[in-house]
Amino acid sequence: MAHLPPDRRPIVISGPSGVGKGTLFKMLFERHPETFALSVSHTTRSPRPGEQHGVDYHYVSKEEFVDLKAKDGFVESATFGGNMYGTSKATIEEQSAKGKVVVLDIEMEGVKQIQASKIPARFVFIAPPSEEELERRLRGRGTDKEEAVLKRLAQAKVELDYSKTPGVHDKIVVNKDLETAYKELEDFVYAPLA
Numbered sequence: 001m002a003h004l005p006p007d008r009r010p011i012v013i014s015g016p017s018g019v020g021k022g023t024l025f026k027m028l029f030e031r032h033p034e035t036f037a038l039s040v041s042h043t044t045r046s047p048r049p050g051e052q053h054g055v056d057y058h059y060v061s062k063e064e065f066v067d068l069k070a071k072d073g074f075v076e077s078a079t080f081g082g083n084m085y086g087t088s089k090a091t092i093e094e095q096s097a098k099g100k101v102v103v104l105d106i107e108m109e110g111v112k113q114i115q116a117s118k119i120p121a122r123f124v125f126i127a128p129p130s131e132e133e134l135e136r137r138l139r140g141r142g143t144d145k146e147e148a149v150l151k152r153l154a155q156a157k158v159e160l161d162y163s164k165t166p167g168v169h170d171k172i173v174v175n176k177d178l179e180t181a182y183k184e185l186e187d188f189v190y191a192p193l194a
């Protein structure tokens with residue numbers, strides 16, 4: 001059964017890599033089944049083994065991507081490692097039309113684009129208790145090589161600085177103790193309309 005929050009605007013979750021964004025929004029989805037939908041991005045990269053079209057990404061050709069972008073079809077888009085990624089307006093509209101509250105997991109540049117677009121959304125930043133703890137989690141996750149960990153940490157500093165800009169985020173959750181952080185996120189998501 002869907003348990004809808006009073007405020008149905010899409011929720012944009014950002015924060016440095018390894019801070020626990022995925023862990024937290026998965027808890028939100030599990031504890032409130034049928035309520036939320038994670039926005040599935042478009043990408044020009046090829047699917048990796050086990051990935052499914054429409055589930056992990058919408059896989060499109062470079063031509064299709066560029067065409068959709070020219071038609072102003074993305075709320076945000078970026079190029080990483082030679083591949084294009086973006087969140088399409090249609091994806092958000094389809095999920096909203098199904099009565100779902102859309103959750104977007106995006107990085108800092110995407111947050112800036114969505115804010116510039118004036119599309120209604122709520123912005124949540126997940127912050128680490130400290131840079132040392134973020135480093136521990138990134139290493140503990142064991143998914144990255146040393147070089148990638150250092151890159152992520154350098155980028156984390158940029159994102160943490162940006163998160164201090166007044167008015168950018170509606171809510172900052174420090175992910176120290178997981179259950180406490182989850183509760184803060186859930187309370188924000190389910191807060192009554194102002």
Ligand SMILES: Nc1ncnc2c1ncn2[C@@H]1O[C@H](COP(=O)(O)OP(=O)(O)OP(=O)(O)O)[C@@H](O)[C@H]1O
Binds near residue numbers: 019
């Ligand atoms: N409060 C917490 N205390 C300790 N460990 C945590 C906490 N929250 C998450 N973690 C752990 O930190 C690691 C990174 O979490 P997760 O993969 O959810 O981060 P992410 O922000 O989604 O990263 P990315 O942006 O790279 O996908 C995981 O191993 C996760 O289990």
